[in-house]
Amino acid sequence: MSKHIIITGTSRGIGYQLVQLLAKQGHKILALSRNEQPVLDLNLDEVQTMAFDLCDESAYVKVSDFIKKEWGHVDILINNAGAIINKPYAETSFEDFTTVYKTNVFGVAELTRIVIPFMKSDGHVVTVSSMGGIQGSMKFPGLAAYSSSKGAVITLTELLAEEYKETGPQFNVLALGAVQTEMLEEAFPGYVANSSPLDMADYIQNFALTGHKYYNGKVLQVSNSTP
Template identity: 60%
Template sequence: MKNVVITGTSRGIGFELVKLFAEENYNVLALSRNDAPVAKLKFDNISSFSFDLGQETDLKKASEFVQNEWNGKVDILIHNAGAFLNKAFQETKLEEFRAIYEVNVFGLIGLTQQLIPFMTSASHIVSISSMGGVQGSMKFAGLSAYSSSKAAIITLTELLAEEYKEKGPVFNVLALGAVQTEMLAAAFPGLEAPLSAAEMASYIKNFSITGSKFYNGKLLQVSNSTP
């Protein structure tokens, strides 16, 4: 059985990813502050515990789990967790900017550093970004903290792919368009997205399994609408 680690699993795309991988007999480590929804799934091949990307002790807890329970092997890491803020730039406190970056950028960095030692050249790290973080894409007022943090992980992906190209793992980033999630409802109240969380999760799952054969250090825009 292969092993996949997924963050942001309490709802939306992350929750759907956990179910999809578990149904295909992957061992799944589901990481989220609220682990209750995943715990209710009752799959023998799903493990979960309350997890905060901003806490170094929790990052080490994930590393220790992989070492002790999975014999030190990770095949896929999906950085799905994301913090969101819709607020005018001048009204956004510096602490609020830091809080968004703590999850979307620094938490992603910290977990990656913890788990890379357990990955091989065939392993795949997939980061979930946003179309709002893509240079030249349509931008929206109020999303300066969120979209700029999502832009940071796009460039980070390119840099890490270059740094690890000889020994792996493979790094790619998906910039998602509109998906019917709670985060979308907060960003664009009343907007009906063309894709459900389950539909997008199915695409991400398939890409995570096969995409490393075709891409490394690449940004793929997964969007059929604006926003």
């Protein structure tokens, strides 16, 4: 059965691959990214795209209006967009932390809040986090803002699962290890990861479609390497 699925961060990497995989299965997609052109260029019938900045409060109204007018409900929300800064902690500024948290935490919280009223009891909110946000995992110097923000959305997900446990939807987090994306290359030039964006997108699409049957308020560590 065709689902209505919202995905953020779709202009490249995992999100870009997710759009194509889910559209190929016949699901209706709303692709949200600051740069909508890559998805527009795919020219996929089941996909609608919107230039969307998680840091722009007015943008959320557009999403709400779209759901009301076009879909009526949402089955799955995949919070995939992310921002990263790799900089020694002593050199980071208030603005650096604000920039990362606006996308990775505040944006996730606000979009989820906007979408929940349109979701049914068996809806599924999947947030993409990082192994860097897992307590006790290996940490890397320079990622204070990024990794701490990824830890924040794990706790947020646990709280939302508790708050909505009687009515749904379900909320889960996937803490990814290193994936060979453009964002990884920007943060760690030359680092070679074991997973490709397509491999990880394939895993995420399956989890988004079925994970709510087995998990709620859980964080799954999706990594075959230390980071």
